[in-house]
């Protein structure tokens with residue numbers, strides 16, 4: 542965990558928000574590399590789910606919505622965590638985490654014994670309900686899920702596009718939750734991004750489409766390059782289901798590093814799911830709950846093709862996917878007696894595709910060629926030039942941020958018009974004619 546956080550900060554993936562003022566709890570800024578990785582995840586999701594399918598359309602709804610939306614959706618009453626405070630050290634915990642992390646009371650212990658603070662052993666307050674929505678001075682709330690923007694636009698989209706059931710509406714956008722028990726880096730943030738599809742189906746077909754989406758979404762994470770053994774599907778028990786759901790399965794990633802040697806309870810959705818396994822995405826059968834509610838509160842008829850459709854909802858988090866990708870791709874290995882850190886990211890997701898490096902930065906002819914190569918490749922691939930350290934350090938820096946290819950211009954390049962291309966994972970080096978570079982890279986980077 543510390544290594545990932547340190548890498549993120551050192552190399553410009555993720556910074557604490559407003560850091561010069563001491564940061565802001567569980568709010569994060571994505572730096573130059575983080576924003577590229579994030580965009581690549583979102584673009585791939587959009588391409589696979591909107592552009593390359595004929596049954597899903599996109600939407601970008603506002604973050605602020607009519608206050609009635611949150612009454613209708615049930616968030617006003619039910620979107621709450623049960624929290625307890627420690628009377629001694631004043632730390633706050635989710636009641637659910639305290640219960641699931643303390644060993645059961647044994648027969649020789651008092652029947653009246655209550656759970657104690659996991660930090661200091663102090664006495665805990667009674668659980669209290671704490672609504673997770675952020676209030677604004679405008680009266681309404683910041684949306685805690687993007688889904689509601691889709692439901693309230695359902696009729697607009699049906700009327701403009703005349704879609705046939707089953708069809709989906711997809712949205713990527715920010716969501717806000719006033720999470721109290723935070724920690725675990727970006728895993729549980731107060732401002733985060735969701736990638737959601739609401740897939741509208743004939744009610745009788747809901748179970749079939751639910752199964753379909755659980756499989757589709759599981760396979761998508763494998764396509765991203767996450768190792769299959771670090772992913773699993775976990776079906777929710779009845780007690781765990783959200784107020785709108787009949788069935789729900791989480792796609793979980795094994796963040797085993799979160800819990801290794803941890804003193805604190807592992808907080809968060811999926812905390813009941815076992816050590817290290819944490820939710821990346823939930824796929825829920827929301828039935829007709831949302832359309833019924835919005836129909837009732839708005840007075841508008843939301844029937845379509847003679848029914849109130851059921852909704853299957855694959856709902857994933859951009860930030861959690863990004864974190865899982867970093868963890869999964871992070872390797873430390875020994876090369877010639879020295880430690881090499883390498884991010885073996887899927888090439889499609891890597892923030893920078895090519896780094897152009899001059900072997901000698903004090904030789905203007907070499908620097909000139911390297912910059913020319915950078916300029917020639919720039920319109921086609923995300924390419925960076927770097928001459929701020931020795932070649933060994935420059936390679937290591939690129940390995941650590943997951944750049945698939947480094948191109949090095951050396952003295953010999955001046956004569957033979959060739960450069961060295963080094964591949965990140967194998968560290969294999971090849972001499973390639975400068976005139977062939979674009980074609981060579983094009984074959985390797987789509």
Ligand code: GAP
Pocket residue numbers: 685686687688718720727728729730731733734735737810820821822823854856857858859860861
């Ligand atoms: N519309 C359904 C919904 O919002 P959810 O399980 O509460 O369901 C969906 O959230 C996804 O959003 C989660 O699987 C997770 O990836 C992401 N998510 C939820 N809360 C988050 C938080 N506090 N920080 C980061 N990501 C979060």
